[in-house]
Amino acid sequence: MHDHLIQLFFLIFSGAAVLASLALFGRQPLLVAYIALGALIGPHGLGWVTDTSTISQISEIGIMFLLFLLGLDMQPQALLKVFRQVTHITLVSSLLFSGVGYAMGLLFGYTSTESLIIGVAMMFSSTIVGIKLLPTTALHHKHSGELMVGMLLMQDFIAIFVLMFLIAGDTGTPDLGQLSRSFLALPLLAVIAVVIVRYVLLPLFSRFERIGEYVFLVAIGWCLGMSEAASFLGLSREIGAFVGGISIATCQFSKYIALNLKPLRDFFLILFFFSLGSGFDISLIPDIAIAAATIAAMILIIKPVTYHYLLRSQSESDSLAWDIGFRLGQNSEFSLLIAYVAFNSALISNLASHLIQAAAIITFIVSSYIVVFNFPTPIATTDRLRRD
Numbered sequence: 001m002h003d004h005l006i007q008l009f010f011l012i013f014s015g016a017a018v019l020a021s022l023a024l025f026g027r028q029p030l031l032v033a034y035i036a037l038g039a040l041i042g043p044h045g046l047g048w049v050t051d052t053s054t055i056s057q058i059s060e061i062g063i064m065f066l067l068f069l070l071g072l073d074m075q076p077q078a079l080l081k082v083f084r085q086v087t088h089i090t091l092v093s094s095l096l097f098s099g100v101g102y103a104m105g106l107l108f109g110y111t112s113t114e115s116l117i118i119g120v121a122m123m124f125s126s127t128i129v130g131i132k133l134l135p136t137t138a139l140h141h142k143h144s145g146e147l148m149v150g151m152l153l154m155q156d157f158i159a160i161f162v163l164m165f166l167i168a169g170d171t172g173t174p175d176l177g178q179l180s181r182s183f184l185a186l187p188l189l190a191v192i193a194v195v196i197v198r199y200v201l202l203p204l205f206s207r208f209e210r211i212g213e214y215v216f217l218v219a220i221g222w223c224l225g226m227s228e229a230a231s232f233l234g235l236s237r238e239i240g241a242f243v244g245g246i247s248i249a250t251c252q253f254s255k256y257i258a259l260n261l262k263p264l265r266d267f268f269l270i271l272f273f274f275s276l277g278s279g280f281d282i283s284l285i286p287d288i289a290i291a292a293a294t295i296a297a298m299i300l301i302i303k304p305v306t307y308h309y310l311l312r313s314q315s316e317s318d319s320l321a322w323d324i325g326f327r328l329g330q331n332s333e334f335s336l337l338i339a340y341v342a343f344n345s346a347l348i349s350n351l352a353s354h355l356i357q358a359a360a361i362i363t364f365i366v367s368s369y370i371v372v373f374n375f376p377t378p379i380a381t382t383d384r385l386r387r388d
Helices: 002-025 030-041 052-072 076-107 112-120 127-132 138-139 141-168 176-207 212-232 239-245 254-278 284-313 318-327 333-344 350-374
Strands: none
Touching: 002 030, 002 052, 002 254, 030 127, 030 254, 030 350, 052 141, 052 212, 052 239, 052 254, 076 112, 076 284, 112 127, 112 333, 127 318, 127 350, 141 239, 141 318, 141 333, 176 212, 176 239, 212 239, 212 254, 239 333, 254 333, 284 318, 284 333, 284 350, 333 350
């Protein structure tokens, strides 16, 4: 088993390094390289990696850390103003995008339930792609960065509740009783988190703040501990990690924790996106190619236009509205996660799951090219557009 894991990690991370280099030369987000590697050397490709269940289980930690860090970045008071600005935009656009996805699903012959989940998966834009292609100065100082982050965070909130609903429906029809218990368990988990942070974690952090290794260790323990507590209460581990992050977002050590946990998060996220790619059956591409390309094209057109119109209605400038519209003009990594969870919960077929994944990957690639060649980014192809 020891040698087996070493070989797995060698194939995954060495292969990811090669494809990531090619992706950067092609101005692509790295997650596309990880997914492509999984499809290439996974059981449906060359078959070099067949034990995808082990990788999938380990990779779930990456999603926990992703949501934990997302919670850490949420300063409730600072975000209230932005949320008031973007709530209307986010809700209206989400309903429109889900309606388009639902109609497209029905058009291509999928069931109502599958079409509904296809529509839901179209609601969100990529936090990873959006933030990675946004200059640091825009992210931290400019109004456009604030609006983008606010909209992405609101979408993440919606996505988390969608995932909670899907997880509660693992019998094919959502269990409303389980869903109700989940919503009741959520405030209980939040109260537990606040009490422990106030009376246990903050005193410990204050006493041993000079020992960075200790702060790092406690943060990891807190993230995984909240994940297990959520699981015990009937929620998903990812929800627990998110609540754990929010509970210490106002702590003076939150930025230090976020900075030091990001490499660990990235390590496990590579495994997560690899596991998604390894589960992608390349032989199904002929069956979904037309539908995936059509849905992706609709999203790539409708999202920028919709965001532009809604932002202009809020008195934002024309250039800023187009800038944000195109930066958010793709599907989300949450779309991939929704497809994964919905299929494992027997709510959609394998074909519908692959359709969602394929459409998302197409939008990642095309949207990245649009942004890199037309707007300021850290990896722009010209000095005029390159911004760090």
